[in-house]
Amino acid sequence: xxxxxxxxxxxxxxxxxxxxxxxxxxxxxxxxxxxxxxxxxxxxxxxxxxxxxxxxxxxxxxxxxxxxxxxxxxxxxxxxxxxxxxxxxxxxxxxxxxxxxxxxxxxxxxxxxxxxxxxxxxxxxxxxxxxxxxxxxxxxxxxxxxxxxxxxxxxxxxxxxxxxxxxxxxxxxxxxxxxxxxxxxxxxxxxxxxxxxxxxxxxxxxxxxxx
Amino acid sequence: xxxxxxxxxxxxxxxxxxxxxxxxxxxxxxxxxxxxxxxxxxxxxxxxxxxxxxxxxxxxxxxxxxxxxxxxxxxxxxxxxxxxxxxxxxxxxxxxxxxxxxxxxxxxxxxxxxxxxxxxxxxxxxxxxxxxxxxxxxxxxxxxxxxxxxxxxxxxxxxxxxxxxxxxxxxxxxxxxxxxxxxxxxxxxxxxxxxxxxxxxxxxxxxxxxxxxxxxxxxxxxxxxxxxxxxxxxxxxxxxxxxxxxxxxxxxxxxxxxxxxxxxxxxxxxxxxxxxxxxxxxxxxxxxxxxxxxxxxxxxxxxxxxxxxxxxxxxxxxxxxxxxxxxxxxxxxxxxxxxxxxxxxx
Numbered sequence: 218x219x220x221x222x223x224x225x226x227x228x229x230x231x232x233x234x235x236x237x238x239x240x241x242x243x244x245x246x247x248x249x250x251x252x253x254x255x256x257x258x259x260x261x262x263x264x265x266x267x268x269x270x271x272x273x274x275x276x277x278x279x280x281x282x283x284x285x286x287x288x289x290x291x292x293x294x295x296x297x298x299x300x301x302x303x304x305x306x307x308x309x310x311x312x313x314x315x316x317x318x319x320x321x322x323x324x325x326x327x328x329x330x331x332x333x334x335x336x337x338x339x340x341x342x343x344x345x346x347x348x349x350x351x352x353x354x355x356x357x358x359x360x361x362x363x364x365x366x367x368x369x370x371x372x373x374x375x376x377x378x379x380x381x382x383x384x385x386x387x388x389x390x391x392x393x394x395x396x397x398x399x400x401x402x403x404x405x406x407x408x409x410x411x412x413x414x415x416x417x418x419x420x421x422x423x424x425x426x427x428x
Numbered sequence: 429x430x431x432x433x434x435x436x437x438x439x440x441x442x443x444x445x446x447x448x449x450x451x452x453x454x455x456x457x458x459x460x461x462x463x464x465x466x467x468x469x470x471x472x473x474x475x476x477x478x479x480x481x482x483x484x485x486x487x488x489x490x491x492x493x494x495x496x497x498x499x500x501x502x503x504x505x506x507x508x509x510x511x512x513x514x515x516x517x518x519x520x521x522x523x524x525x526x527x528x529x530x531x532x533x534x535x536x537x538x539x540x541x542x543x544x545x546x547x548x549x550x551x552x553x554x555x556x557x558x559x560x561x562x563x564x565x566x567x568x569x570x571x572x573x574x575x576x577x578x579x580x581x582x583x584x585x586x587x588x589x590x591x592x593x594x595x596x597x598x599x600x601x602x603x604x605x606x607x608x609x610x611x612x613x614x615x616x617x618x619x620x621x622x623x624x625x626x627x628x629x630x631x632x633x634x635x636x637x638x639x640x641x642x643x644x645x646x647x648x649x650x651x652x653x654x655x656x657x658x659x660x661x662x663x664x665x666x667x668x669x670x671x672x673x674x675x676x677x678x679x680x681x682x683x684x685x686x687x688x689x690x691x692x693x694x695x696x697x698x699x700x701x702x703x704x705x706x707x708x709x710x711x712x713x714x715x716x717x718x719x720x721x722x723x724x725x726x727x728x729x730x731x732x733x734x735x736x737x738x739x740x741x742x743x744x745x746x747x748x749x750x751x752x753x754x755x756x757x758x759x760x761x762x763x764x765x766x767x768x769x770x771x772x773x774x
Contacts, residue, residue: 233592273668273689278588278636314516316525319584365712365749366519396666396688396712403716 227262230283231275235290242290255295259287260331260417267327267413280413281319284326291330306356306427308420311338311346313360313374314367320391321361327413328359328420335359343370347377350385357423359388359416360406368393368400375405386423390416436494436565437622444659444682444704446738452730452768455568455706455742456493456757459501460520460750462486470750471515474500477552484557488565490754491761494740496561498554498621499570499747500546505612506580508540508547518750526583531590534601539608542615551619558620568661569621570746571613573628574605574652575645591636591644602648610655623659626652626681627746632667634687641672649679661685661706666745670695677702686733688713688744696733704738709760711743715751719759726763734772741768 222241229237245254266283269275310328312321321337328335338349350358358378362368371389378385389406401409408423410416434442434450442449462483463473473479484496503513503523512524528534540547550569557567572580578587578601590598613624630636631645653660661683662676669676670690677684677699686695686707699705709725717725726741733739741764748757767773 273633276633276636276640278591278640281585281588282592314514315522316514317523317579317584319588322585364516364519364522365715365751366516369518369751392666393712396710397716399716400712 223258223262223265226258227265230262230266230286231279233279233282233286235286238286239290242294246294255291255330255332259291263287263327263330264414264417267415267417271412271414277319277323281323281326284323284330284413287330288326291332295332305333305424307336307354308333308357308359308424309336309338309350309353309355310359310361311349312340313346313362313370314340314342315361315363316340317363320363323413324359324361324390324410324416327417331417331421333420333424343374343377346374347381350378351381354382355385356427357386357388357420359390359410359420362389362391362393365393367391368404371404371406379405384427386427388416388419388423435563437563440494440566440740443737443739446701446704446736448735448737448770451770452734452764453494453740454761454764454768455495455497455740456487456491456748456761457495457497457499457568457742457746458484458487458491458748458757459497459499461748461752461754461757464754465490469517470519470521474521474549477549478556480549480553481556481560484553485560491757492765493761495565496557496567497570498550498557498567498616499625500550500553502572502627502747503580504546504550505572505577505608508544509537509581511580520747520750523580526581526586528578528582528586531582531586531594531597534597534604537601537604539604539611542611547612547615551615554616554619554621566622567620568623568625569613569616569619570625570627571609571616573626573631573645573649574602574609575648576628576630577605577609579630587630591640598644606648606652606655609652613656613658613660617656617658621658623661623682624656625661625663625746626656627663627665629663629665629667631662631672631676632664632669633671634664634667638671638675642675646672646675646679649676649681653680661704663706663746666711670698673698673703683740685742685746686744692729692732696739700736700738704740705733706740706742708744709742711745711748711752714743714756715749715753717756719755722756722759723763726760727767730764730768730772734768734770 408419501521511527662681688710
């Protein structure tokens with residue numbers, strides 16, 4: 218993939234220039250006639266943007282708006298129910314014990330923009346999250362938290378889910394995991410995403426492992 | 429020659445003047461730990477002003493730190509606007525569903541009265557602490573900045589959409605929130621608070637870029653702080669602050685928080701003689717520190733930022749998690765007394 222296109226697409230997203238971003242993707246989609254442009258352009262750009270936030274070069278607001286733009290564009294090219302989206306293990310995302318939606322919204326947007334189909338369980342308590350996950354037979358569960366107490370509550374969720382469905386994989390994220398980089402292991406998760414870059418990579422790695 | 433011991437208030441005022449006091453001031457920004465001291469649930473603890481006043485008095489007696497913290501919990505302000513507060517057994521009360529479900533509701537918002545019960549509890553707790561300990565240590569009151577409160581009023585995604593896409597409604601919300609913030613800060617000062625901690629995490633470069641801050645959060649802070657009748661400290665609640673040190677200094681704030689994600693030494697250099705640095709112990713990691721780790725972290729922070737004054741040791745978030753043990757808090761306090769006495773040892 219021409220690195221110039223990646224640069225242009227990244228610049229369009231960071232400038233929140235939806236029209237320019239759409240123009241770049243439409244041109245790529247027309248040329249390729251496949252979904253390869255998502256892997257070649259959208260995923261690397263979202264990963265780069267996530268890394269820039271981790272390094273303190275761009276703010277969270279730009280990641281959120283970039284993710285939103287990408288999600289809308291990809292939705293227009295790749296409807297939610299398209300076979301390309303649902304031909305991988307069942308994935309869901311939830312917030313535990315909290316109504317602060319930003320982290321989940323960002324991760325949800327970038328994953329959808331990278332072609333992943335995922336269920337959004339919204340805000341759940343531990344019981345609700347376990348019940349919903351098992352009922353929907355989810356294979357990969359992403360949990361976002363804001364508070365340290367909520368992060369510790371994940372321990373119970375992991376234990377109950379693994380007992381009922383040993384093959385399930387859990388990815389955790391949110392502020393407590395950024396400030397304590399060992400905490401994800403303590404709560405028994407399989408992976409963490411300190412930023413969107415890591416969340417995308419961890420999710421796709423698990424998709425490949427479970428497919 | 430050793431410096432005569434100062435009161436906590438003298439110690440803090442000296443460091444705010446960018447001079448070295450007798451030792452490094454320590455702010456243990458403890459909220460929920462008062463419930464542990466009183467042997468009650470977090471919910472019961474925050475249900476009454478006298479609980480919180482007693483908790484703060486006991487905590488300072490126990491840890492010998494340098495402030496009282498009359499802050500209850502973050503969503504208290506949205507509770508005053510009619511929002512929900514959710515309690516858990518092992519963490520701070522959290523805000524429920526945003527009470528503004530559609531931006532058009534902003535047009536109809538009115539500023540809550542200061543005698544709203546949840547606000548009055550804080551004012552009563554502040555007055556009680558002030559009555560018990562009139563001038564020995566500063567009482568730190570807290571307000572959410574008008575610019576950051578909307579995260580709980582609307583929810584974060586909707587608020588970002590408002591900032592970027594609906595400038596008129598954003599301005600209207602800032603106007604209402606500023607009136608509330610000023611009234612709430614001044615009510616706490618009238619009740620006995622010595623200074624106001626202005627929590628403004630959305631202004632952090634972690635959340636928005638500096639240029640946007642200069643167009644939004646900074647002018648809001650400058651206008652708001654000018655109307656508050658006492659000294660103010662800007663806290664970005666674990667958010668990065670290094671790129672906006674000069675901008676925060678221009679708002680009239682006396683203090684800036686430092687996150688554990690940035691170099692404390694760099695923060696001190698950037699802030700020298702402009703702002704006192706508050707921070708930057710990692711409160712999340714603190715929950716699993718050993719006493720040895722706690723001693724090492726405190727010693728390192730003092731070495732990085734204490735020379736010359738202009739530094740208050742604290743956690744980096746403005747609220748120490750419930751999970752942090754008494755042993756670690758005591759170790760932090762003891763280490764400050766051992767290693768934080770001026771003149772500092774090389």
